[in-house]
Structures are given as C-alpha cells and as structure tokens.
Amino acid sequence: MSPTQPLKSRAATHRLVCRATALAVAAGSVLAVSGTAVAHDRPAHARHAHQATYRVDSAQLATGLYQSAYSERHHVLWATTAVGRPPVKQSQLLKVDPKTLKVKAAYTPPVTDPATGAVEAVYGVAVDDEHDTVWTTNTRNNSVSVYSQRTGKHLASLPNVAHAREITVDERHNLAWASGFGDGSLVAFDTRTFKEKKRVKVEGAGTAGVAVDKRSGTAYATDLNNNRIIAVSPYKSEPRFIPTGAGPIGIALSANGRTAYTADQKDGMLSIVDLRKGAVTKTVPTGAGALSVDADHRSGRVFVANRGTGTTTVVDPKKGTVLADLATGPNPNHVTVHRGTAYVVDKSAAGADRIDSVHRISLTRSH
The missing domain is CATH 2.40.10.480 (Thrombin, subunit H)
Known part of the structure; x- marks a missing residue:
C-alpha cells in the first residue's frame, strides 16, 4: 500500500524508545508498560497540560x-x-x-x-x-x-476499486465505503447484496482514509494529493471539498459526526475540522509520519499512530492538548478504538521471522 510510506523520524530519542520496546516484545509474548508520555519537540501549549496514565500491553502477532x-x-x-x-x-x-x-x-x-x-x-x-x-x-x-x-x-x-486502500461500514444504511487511491474514487457497496451502489471519482485525487457519519450516511475520504477531505452524500451526485492539513491520510469522526480528525502525514499533525463550517479549528503536533487516527466516542479522546516516531499520541480535541505519547513499537501502522481501549498494529519486524506486534492501550487513571 504505497500511500502508507511515512516520513522518516527526526527524533533519535524516539528511535531508542522504539528499539527498546521491540526488544522487550521479542523477549516474551506479552509486555505491559505503563507511562504518561515521551516528549516531542512541540510548543509548550501543546504538551501534557493534563497528564493521564495509560497501560500498554504488547504481543507479537504475525508478519x-x-x-x-x-x-x-x-x-x-x-x-x-x-x-x-x-x-x-x-x-x-x-x-x-x-x-x-x-x-x-x-x-x-x-x-x-x-x-x-x-x-x-x-x-x-x-x-x-x-x-x-x-x-x-x-x-x-x-x-x-x-x-x-x-x-x-x-x-x-x-x-474495480483501483488500489483499494481503506474500507468502512455504515450498518445503519447497509453500505460499505472503500477508497480507491489509484483513481481518486470512493465506492459504496450494498452490505446485503454486495452490489455496487455508488461511485464518485475525483480527478487528481488520492483517496486514502475513509470514515462515515452513520447518522447522515455521508462518507468522508482524505485526499492525500490535495490536502483536503472529500465528502460524499449517498443522496447527492457532487462531492464537497473541505480543506485540512498537509498530507492527510487517516480520518475519524466525532461521535456526533460534526467534527473530523485527520492524521496529516507530511507535517506530523492532527487536524481538527469543523465539518459544518468547512474549516480547520485546531492543529496538534503528534509526531513524524502521522498515519492513522481513531476517536473514542465515550471520552472524546483521539488516538494518532505516528509511524515515524514509533508512538501513539492521545489528544484532547476540545482543548487541543496532548494527554500522552506512548511507545507502540517501531512503525505503528494503524489504530482502532473500541469503548475506550485502543489497539495499534505495527510493522516492527522485531521478532523471529520478522514478526510484527499488536499493542493494547487502556487508561488506568488520570489527574
């Protein structure tokens, strides 16, 4: 999947943390690590104003x-x-x-x-x-x-989904939306019959991450080539374009569907986007090669996997502050959140036979 190739890490300290994590995971089946943060070179206002303690359990999974x-x-x-x-x-x-x-x-x-x-x-x-x-x-x-x-x-x-990259399911509207990075398309399939229901193609676009508002049925895809979000309603023929950060690749939505979060690979940022206004309201530095993002709809926290720095950053999107940076193996590739627990898969190749790992992040306490 060529669009997932990240920017190289610029922080040697993060590389050391990632290597240590990889060695620890390689030594046993499950590694538990608790911690608050690994400091980035970011503005003081974006650092850990409200720290939280998280537990990270890691295990080798597969190549x-x-x-x-x-x-x-x-x-x-x-x-x-x-x-x-x-x-x-x-x-x-x-x-x-x-x-x-x-x-x-x-x-x-x-x-x-x-x-x-x-x-x-x-x-x-x-x-x-x-x-x-x-x-x-x-x-x-x-x-x-x-x-x-x-x-x-x-x-x-x-x-016929050119370089199919990501997919998401809208259970309420019985649709599965897939991004076709190869030709800038967003394609919807009926989840009952598996037949194609809608196809929107944007010339020059590089559709990558995809999320769907299950209330309205609107699908949102990041356009990696043009620093924007492409919004497609199942009831309209023409897409809507919403600006976001540089090199957006991953995308997630808030619980009410009014806010989008994009992982901006080029400048290592999380962009917080008001979808009604069509504008970025906040940006939060997370780490080099920000690649994947997901939101916890219970707490509102947002998790960003940064492939370049080997960390997953936890963000309070309302305040625009970083709550924690957690070592999640070299080259974390994807994060998904379920009921407050985040799961991160990496491409560490740290174990025998180049085994990659999965990391489970859970909140233990906050202060």
Whole structure:
C-alpha cells in the first residue's frame, strides 16, 4: 500500500524508545508498560497540560500486519497481514482475542494465480456486525472482499476499486465505503447484496482514509494529493471539498459526526475540522509520519499512530492538548478504538521471522 510510506523520524530519542520496546516484545509474548508520555519537540501549549496514565500491553502477532477492526458482536479483533510485493503469496485474515492478544483463527485469502501461488492479499479491514461479515481491501488486486465472521469463509470479491486502500461500514444504511487511491474514487457497496451502489471519482485525487457519519450516511475520504477531505452524500451526485492539513491520510469522526480528525502525514499533525463550517479549528503536533487516527466516542479522546516516531499520541480535541505519547513499537501502522481501549498494529519486524506486534492501550487513571 504505497500511500502508507511515512516520513522518516527526526527524533533519535524516539528511535531508542522504539528499539527498546521491540526488544522487550521479542523477549516474551506479552509486555505491559505503563507511562504518561515521551516528549516531542512541540510548543509548550501543546504538551501534557493534563497528564493521564495509560497501560500498554504488547504481543507479537504475525508478519506483515496492516490494519485491524473490532467486532462487538463476537468480541474479537480482526487484523490483516500481507507480505512482500506482487505476486503476494503470504496473506491472512486473523481473528485475535483482545484480552490475550493471541490469534484464535487465521484465514488465507483465495489463490488468484495457481502458477505463482499468488493470493488475494488483504490490507484494509472493517467489520459489519449487523450482517456478521468482515470486509477487506485487496490493494494489489484492485478489489474488496467479504468474509464470514462466523466461519472465515470467503463470500465475495468485488472488482474495480483501483488500489483499494481503506474500507468502512455504515450498518445503519447497509453500505460499505472503500477508497480507491489509484483513481481518486470512493465506492459504496450494498452490505446485503454486495452490489455496487455508488461511485464518485475525483480527478487528481488520492483517496486514502475513509470514515462515515452513520447518522447522515455521508462518507468522508482524505485526499492525500490535495490536502483536503472529500465528502460524499449517498443522496447527492457532487462531492464537497473541505480543506485540512498537509498530507492527510487517516480520518475519524466525532461521535456526533460534526467534527473530523485527520492524521496529516507530511507535517506530523492532527487536524481538527469543523465539518459544518468547512474549516480547520485546531492543529496538534503528534509526531513524524502521522498515519492513522481513531476517536473514542465515550471520552472524546483521539488516538494518532505516528509511524515515524514509533508512538501513539492521545489528544484532547476540545482543548487541543496532548494527554500522552506512548511507545507502540517501531512503525505503528494503524489504530482502532473500541469503548475506550485502543489497539495499534505495527510493522516492527522485531521478532523471529520478522514478526510484527499488536499493542493494547487502556487508561488506568488520570489527574
């Protein structure tokens, strides 16, 4: 997934923290670390005005981790893995126990080329608990797929999503929205019939992260090429464009759907965007290569995975302050939040056979 290649870290101290974490994870199956922060070179007003203590539990999971999604129906964490460049022969959809951080089941995507052994490698992932399915993006195959949550069976492959990067599910409106980075498209599929329902293509765009307001049904995609958000309503033919920070790649929405949060890869920022006004209201420095973002709809806190610095930053978006920076392995690639707990997958390749890790972040106390 070429758009996920980050800026290089400029902070040697962060590299040392990440290496120490990787060594500790490699030494055992689960590592628990508690802490408040790892300091960045950021303005004083953006530092830890209100510190919080978090527990980070880490475990080696699999080689080639990309993204994860939580199923409340089954209380499992789904994660994707893919190794190498085309023809990709090693890829799995993993069912992970969120308590033990161990793999409960692993499913291999279907073979696409018997001559080479290439498979329909999975990268992005989203859960549809309403219909008991898992949706994946198959970036190298320009498609998305659907799997059964109960059995792991491959149910369908849906083509023509150019360099499919991310996917999200709107259970209320029975739609799965996928971003096609290759041609600047945003594509919606019916989660019941798997048929394509809507396609919007923006010339020159690089659609990357995608989120959906489940109240209005509006989908929002970051445009990595043009420093903006593309908003697509299921009821309108023309998209709306909303400016955001430099190099936006990940996106999440507030609980009420009125605010968007973008992880801005180019300048290592979190942008807080008022969607009604169509303007950035705050920016918070988080770390080099800010890549993925998710919001906790219970507390309002926002989590940003910074691939360059090897940290995940916790932000209070109302105050625009950083609550904590937590070491989450070299090259954290994706963060997802469920009921106050964040799960971060990295591309550390720190263990034997280049194993990557998963990190669970939970709040222990605040002051």
